[in-house]
Amino acid sequence: xxxxxxxxxxxxxxxxxxxxxxxxxxxxxxxxxxxxxxxxxxxxxxxxxxxxxxxxxxxxxxxxxxxxxxxxxxxxxxxxxxxxxxxxxxxxxxxxxxxxxxxxxxxxxxxxxxxxxxxxxxxxxxxxxxxxxxxxxxx
Amino acid sequence: xxxxxxxxxxxxxxxxxxxxxxxxxxxxxxxxxxxxxxxxxxxxxxxxxxxxxxxxxxxxxxxxxxxxxxxxxxxxxxxxxxxxxxxxxxxxxxxxxxxxxxxxxxxxxxxxxxxxxxxxxxxxxxxxxxxxxxxxxxxxxxxxxxxxxxxxxxxxxxxxxxxxxxxxxxxxxxxxxxxxxxxxxxxxxxxxxxxxxxxxxxxxxxxxxxxxxxxxxxxxxxxxxxxxxxxxxxxxxxxxxxxxxxxxxxxxxxxxxxxxxxxxxxxxxxxxxxxxxxxxxxxxxxxxxxxxxxxxxxxxx
Numbered sequence: 001x002x003x004x005x006x007x008x009x010x011x012x013x014x015x016x017x018x019x020x021x022x023x024x025x026x027x028x029x030x031x032x033x034x035x036x037x038x039x040x041x042x043x044x045x046x047x048x049x050x051x052x053x054x055x056x057x058x059x060x061x062x063x064x065x066x067x068x069x070x071x072x073x074x075x076x077x078x079x080x081x082x083x084x085x086x087x088x089x090x091x092x093x094x095x096x097x098x099x100x101x102x103x104x105x106x107x108x109x110x111x112x113x114x115x116x117x118x119x120x121x122x123x124x125x126x127x128x129x130x131x132x133x134x135x136x137x138x139x
Numbered sequence: 140x141x142x143x144x145x146x147x148x149x150x151x152x153x154x155x156x157x158x159x160x161x162x163x164x165x166x167x168x169x170x171x172x173x174x175x176x177x178x179x180x181x182x183x184x185x186x187x188x189x190x191x192x193x194x195x196x197x198x199x200x201x202x203x204x205x206x207x208x209x210x211x212x213x214x215x216x217x218x219x220x221x222x223x224x225x226x227x228x229x230x231x232x233x234x235x236x237x238x239x240x241x242x243x244x245x246x247x248x249x250x251x252x253x254x255x256x257x258x259x260x261x262x263x264x265x266x267x268x269x270x271x272x273x274x275x276x277x278x279x280x281x282x283x284x285x286x287x288x289x290x291x292x293x294x295x296x297x298x299x300x301x302x303x304x305x306x307x308x309x310x311x312x313x314x315x316x317x318x319x320x321x322x323x324x325x326x327x328x329x330x331x332x333x334x335x336x337x338x339x340x341x342x343x344x345x346x347x348x349x350x351x352x353x354x355x356x357x358x359x360x361x362x363x364x365x366x367x368x369x370x371x372x373x374x375x376x377x378x379x380x381x382x383x384x385x386x387x388x389x390x391x392x393x394x395x396x397x398x399x400x401x402x403x404x405x406x407x408x409x410x411x412x413x414x415x416x417x418x419x420x421x422x423x424x425x426x427x428x429x430x431x432x433x434x435x436x437x438x439x440x
Contacts, residue, residue, distance in 0.1 A: 052259070059238045060270025062308045067266065 001108030023061035026084035103138035174347035206335040212317040213340025216386030227272040238270035246280040278313035279323035366423030
């Protein structure tokens with residue numbers, strides 16, 4: 001099942017040229033671009049790991065693509081997302097965030113039912129990939 | 140629908156030149172930079188080559204991206220950084236770099252202090268320079284022959300890799316003294332083969348330096364009176380014989396000190412009515428008070 005998260009996730013995957021154009025738009029607005037990766041596909045997972053520091057003072061999107069290629073080399077089998085931060089208010093706030101890399105096979109989620117007190121049913125969504133420990137998923 | 144071979148498109152070189160907007164930049168280079176005739180000549184040649192290359196591409200002739208990495212050699216203060224700035228603009232107008240900004244760095248910005256520090260630092264700089272021109276001042280400091288474990292080597296390797304693979308994205312200009320650059324290129328053949336244009340910056344003649352000095356002052360809304368001009372004319376050859384002479388930079392420093400003295404003089408003269416004229420004029424005394432004159436007298440006596 002294809003994970004949809006952030007901008008553009010209902011579109012076909014962006015090509016490198018598309019990503020380049022989006023990043024250039026971010027840089028032209030003066031936003032800092034950051035790369036993050038994770039192998040936990042759950043939509044509520046906010047703990048993505050940072051690939052290096054956010055990239056400040058860049059003029060051209062190619063620099064970001066350079067980092068993205070390096071990140072793909074190491075974490076090509078995980079989810080990688082790109083976020084752009086706007087600091088013009090004095091704090092960093094996300095303006096744009098989209099997935100730029102996903103595992104080859106996204107194995108989807110199963111629905112877990114638990115019987116609660118009385119007749120209560122509780123539901124949980126759990127990615128199949130999560131059965132394996134962190135770092136060994138999506139191999 | 141596209142029939143490429145049907146009729147070659149008619150392209151006029153003059154139109155192409157006008158469209159590129161490179162003419163005004165070259166003109167500015169001529170107007171604003173004094174002297175440096177051989178440098179301007181080389182830049183004109185490079186601009187012409189790039190323009191012709193672009194037209195050739197439109198005709199479908201061979202279009203391999205030219206290697207544009209350069210080395211600027213010359214003594215301090217001969218305008219290497221200034222010309223690099225213009226070069227970035229020219230390359231931008233001709234469409235060989237996308238943004239046309241100049242990132243100026245030295246060894247300290249590229250080389251780290253401990254293991255594993257260099258690569259991220261160098262990459263950081265390269266990322267910032269993407270789409271523009273990376274200007275490495277005193278590039279030979281990257282390579283320390285006497286210490287084979289020096290981290291400079293790591294920076295050099297990353298640089299070489301990017302210079303080769305990202306030729307469309309980045310132009311690297313290496314700058315420094317001529318003799319040391321020669322030695323640097325000898326011990327780093329990788330660099331020599333990747334740098335296509337070697338431009339040598341000659342020292343300025345005395346008259347050029349005088350003209351440069353007056354231009355600098357003009358930009359700050361100062362002017363020299365006749366006595367001061369004569370004094371400065373005398374000052375330049377004297378300064379040249381002294382150690383650490385850095386061409387235009389020495390002149391700028393001398394003039395900065397003269398402005399200091401002028402301010403001091405105006406203050407010391409007390410409550411005299413200030414006119415625009417007096418605020419803007421450097422007099423002979425302001426220049427003559429320089430240490431350079433006293434030392435030359437000392438040598439004579």
